[in-house]
Structure formats: structure tokens, C-alpha cells
Amino acid sequence: KKLGFAIVGLGKFAQEQMMPAFKDCKYARITALVSGSPDKAKKLAAEYGVDAKNIYNYRNFDSIKDNPAVDVVYIVLPVGLHAEYTIRAAKAGKHVLCEKPMANTEKDCQQMIDACQKAGKKLMIAYRAQYEPFNLEAIARIRKGELGKVMQITADHGRIVDPTGDQADTWRVQKKLAGGGSLMDLGIYSLNAARYLTGEEPVEVTALEMSDQADPRFKEVEDRIHFTLRFPSGILATCTSSYSTEGVKRYRVFGQKAWLDLDPATDYYEHKMVIGDKDGQQQPKIKEGNQFAAELDHMAECVLQNKTPKTPGEEGLKDIRLIMAIYEAARTGKKVKV
Ligand code: NAD
Structure with missing residues (x-):
């Protein structure tokens, strides 16, 4: 049905x-x-x-x-x-x-x-990234220990926001409709990835923000924001989010034995994984899948089988709570405990 x-x-x-x-x-x-x-x-x-x-x-x-x-x-x-x-x-x-x-x-x-x-x-x-095959493969390889103990993550998401050229960007520069700037829209992919890649919840955040006050796009919402997350196991994640640089959607996970790159990591239709260690680099063969259909089917299956979704409201709230902590850290220049 x-x-x-x-x-x-x-x-x-x-x-x-x-x-x-x-x-x-x-x-x-x-x-x-x-x-x-x-x-x-x-x-x-x-x-x-x-x-x-x-x-x-x-x-x-x-x-x-x-x-x-x-x-x-x-x-x-x-x-x-x-x-x-x-x-x-x-x-x-x-x-x-x-x-x-x-x-x-x-x-x-x-x-x-x-x-x-x-x-x-x-x-x-x-x-959607949590229903996408390359991201799921990255998580599986990390959990299996292929990278050794994970020590750090870097994640970057950005693109040029263009409210005069793209109708879909008009609300993105209005605080009331967007909630914030690049962090709400794009940095959230870096943040969510750092959480699903580690399987942990950050306990401490720091952040720096930079927005050109003369640029009309950034009157109400931020342009660039860099943030650092400390996880309970000691993993550190350094993430960037931008509304003023050419498109990027990537991350790298650094383990004691190997590193794993996904670039693009959170694209709609194209992903690339590279794993590197002291012996060289390899590009695992992974089949692209329709992450949008997988996500919609997951929602439907949860209703049909009375199951809790893998990304329920609580998952969304966790990111918003962290985003607020990142904004606070950027505003105050202080570490924020979460
Ligand atoms: P969009 O502006 O193209 O679409 C928003 C729609 O809402 C428009 O059709 C608009 O007419 C309508 N709307 C209704 N009331 C409105 C109001 N008061 N003000 C403005 N618009 C109003 O934007 P979009 O890029 O399609 O984004 C829509 C949603 O999808 C957002 O929540 C966005 O974050 C999300 N999104 C998610 C992804 C993803 O990869 N998961 C990608 C893009 C957008």
C-alpha cells in the first residue's frame, strides 16, 4: 500500500x-x-x-x-x-x-x-543525507573500525546566496523566515554529519562569525561561521559554513589508521568517497541511490509499521539546540557547554 x-x-x-x-x-x-x-x-x-x-x-x-x-x-x-x-x-x-x-x-x-x-x-x-548510500557507507566503515579510532573531522558547506537572482533565496536572507543565515541552511549539514559520523553528541562548542555589514544580503542573517565541536570521546570537529563562496559540500574523517573523504558528501545526485592511508588511496565502488525516495519511503514505512523515524523531531531539535549554542559562542567569543 x-x-x-x-x-x-x-x-x-x-x-x-x-x-x-x-x-x-x-x-x-x-x-x-x-x-x-x-x-x-x-x-x-x-x-x-x-x-x-x-x-x-x-x-x-x-x-x-x-x-x-x-x-x-x-x-x-x-x-x-x-x-x-x-x-x-x-x-x-x-x-x-x-x-x-x-x-x-x-x-x-x-x-x-x-x-x-x-x-x-x-x-x-x-x-536526506541520513538516507543516502555514500553517507551510510561512510558511517558503516567508521563503525567497523576501518579508519581506526576516529580523532577528528572537518566538514565544509557553502554556496553563494543570491536573493536577487534566485527566488528561493529571497526568504533565506530574512531572519524571520530563515531563522539565521548559512548555518541554518548549510552549516547544519556539517553539524549533522559530525553527529552521525561520530555517533556522539557534542558537549562543547566554539565559533567565529564574519559577515560584511555593507552587503545587503547580510543585514539580517550571517554569511560565514566557523565552529568547533568537542565530543565526549575526545573527537574534535571543525566545521565551516558560508553564503559567499562557491559551492562546497564535503567532509573528511581522520582516524588513527586512515582517513575518509566524501566530496561531494551531501550533493543531490553525485558523491565521491576516497579512503587514504600510509599505503595510498582507494575509491570504493558505491552505487548512487535516490536519497529523496529512500527518505520518503522511510517516513511511509514508519507510519505503516508504527515505528519511530530514524530522524524524528528530537533529531531536529538537537541540531537547533547546537546551532543556538554556536550562535552564542560566536556572539560572546566564549566556549559554550551543551
Ligand atoms: P522556495 O522559496 O523555493 O520554496 C518555498 C515555498 O514556500 C515557495 O513555493 C513559496 O511560495 C512558499 N511560501 C508559502 N508561504 C510563504 C511565505 N510566507 N513566504 C515565503 N514563501 C512562502 O524554497 P526552497 O529552497 O524550496 O526551500 C523550502 C524548504 O525546503 C526549506 O525548509 C528549505 O530549508 C528546505 N530545503 C531542503 C533541502 C534539502 O536538501 N533537504 C534543499 C533545499 C531546500
Whole structure:
């Protein structure tokens, strides 16, 4: 059985990556669309075979509760709207898949968790990298001890944010809708990777931030932020996040026996792993897989089998709590314990 998903927010990521991925899903299909633009919704409904009576807007969204064709609401809106729509979806009796980063504040994250719990519905945060084969292979090799004891990690994520050239970037430079700058949008990949690669939770963070105050893009949100994480076992992670440098999505894990590179690590369709040690380097053969479909199917399977998602609301909250600690460290210039 395929569960019905309602897509909330028909923007760039929804249209270009997620909606096309449903064709590769075993347990998920699109049954409803939620949009402020009726023409766009009608056109996409026709394209994806969605019944026109299952098109909603942001005002009548709550009536989705009466629609048995919808099991899961997938929220692909600007971050500042994630909490409101997750809570409304839970109140409508629907399970929720919500895009990363989870929300602007820890309080919003907690309210999202509470609303879904109260409604007896699943909440999953769409951390696609945790459903992606190269990242899963990296985790497996680390756990098997292939690198020896892991000592440190570096992770870099960045791209040029372009609010005048790319419609999808207009909200990303507005604090209210984005919650913050490159750290919320991209640095979160470095942060989340450092956590899933080590399997540990950081206990201490430091950070430095640099944003050109004369650049209109960085009036409300930060450009570059570098942060360091200390893990309980002693592993250190050094991460960078940027909105003003050419695209990068990579990490390196340094063990006592070997290092492992993933570059790109968190791309949509392309990944490359290299492992190096004193004898040289090798590039393991790993098959690319559709991480978007894997993520959607995981959500559906969790609902069908009544399982807790691998990346539940609590996972999203952990990152937001750490992001707030990183901002505090950058602001105060002091180490922050978490
Ligand atoms: P986008 O701007 O293209 O899409 C957002 C959609 O929300 C648009 O269709 C917009 O019209 C709609 N919207 C509704 N109310 C709005 C309001 N009040 N203000 C602004 N827009 C409003 O952005 P996007 O890049 O598609 O990002 C959407 C979400 O997906 C974000 O949460 C983002 O972080 C996430 N995302 C995740 C990934 C990933 O790899 N997991 C990649 C890109 C984006």
C-alpha cells in the first residue's frame, strides 16, 4: 500500500527534487497539494495526477483533516513557517515530514514534537543525507573500525546566496523566515554529519562569525561561521559554513589508521568517497541511490509499521539546540557547554 502525501509549499526544492522522486517510491505517493498559487497548483496537480479536489491553500489547509487520501503532510516551506504548519497538520490528524532545519527556535521545535505526540502522529525531519548510500557507507566503515579510532573531522558547506537572482533565496536572507543565515541552511549539514559520523553528541562548542555589514544580503542573517565541536570521546570537529563562496559540500574523517573523504558528501545526485592511508588511496565502488525516495519511503514505512523515524523531531531539535549554542559562542567569543 502506498500512503498519500500532501506537499505543502510548491517551491524550488519541492518541484525540482522531491516531487519527481515519488516515482521511485514503494510506499509513498502524492495525493494532495497545498499552495498559495492556484495556477501553479493546478498545473502540478495535472502533471502528477493529483485530483483537483485535493488542492488546498494556506487558509483552508486545516480542512485537510477531512481528507482520507492524505496520510502524511510534507512541509517544504521557509523555515519560519515549519512550526505553524507542523502543528496545524498534527491537529488535522496527519503525520508530518518536515524539511530541515526544523524551526527557528528550540521552543518551536519542542511545540512541534509535543503537537505530534499529543495527536499520536509521527514527526520526521527530512535529513536526506541520513538516507543516502555514500553517507551510510561512510558511517558503516567508521563503525567497523576501518579508519581506526576516529580523532577528528572537518566538514565544509557553502554556496553563494543570491536573493536577487534566485527566488528561493529571497526568504533565506530574512531572519524571520530563515531563522539565521548559512548555518541554518548549510552549516547544519556539517553539524549533522559530525553527529552521525561520530555517533556522539557534542558537549562543547566554539565559533567565529564574519559577515560584511555593507552587503545587503547580510543585514539580517550571517554569511560565514566557523565552529568547533568537542565530543565526549575526545573527537574534535571543525566545521565551516558560508553564503559567499562557491559551492562546497564535503567532509573528511581522520582516524588513527586512515582517513575518509566524501566530496561531494551531501550533493543531490553525485558523491565521491576516497579512503587514504600510509599505503595510498582507494575509491570504493558505491552505487548512487535516490536519497529523496529512500527518505520518503522511510517516513511511509514508519507510519505503516508504527515505528519511530530514524530522524524524528528530537533529531531536529538537537541540531537547533547546537546551532543556538554556536550562535552564542560566536556572539560572546566564549566556549559554550551543551
Ligand atoms: P522556495 O522559496 O523555493 O520554496 C518555498 C515555498 O514556500 C515557495 O513555493 C513559496 O511560495 C512558499 N511560501 C508559502 N508561504 C510563504 C511565505 N510566507 N513566504 C515565503 N514563501 C512562502 O524554497 P526552497 O529552497 O524550496 O526551500 C523550502 C524548504 O525546503 C526549506 O525548509 C528549505 O530549508 C528546505 N530545503 C531542503 C533541502 C534539502 O536538501 N533537504 C534543499 C533545499 C531546500
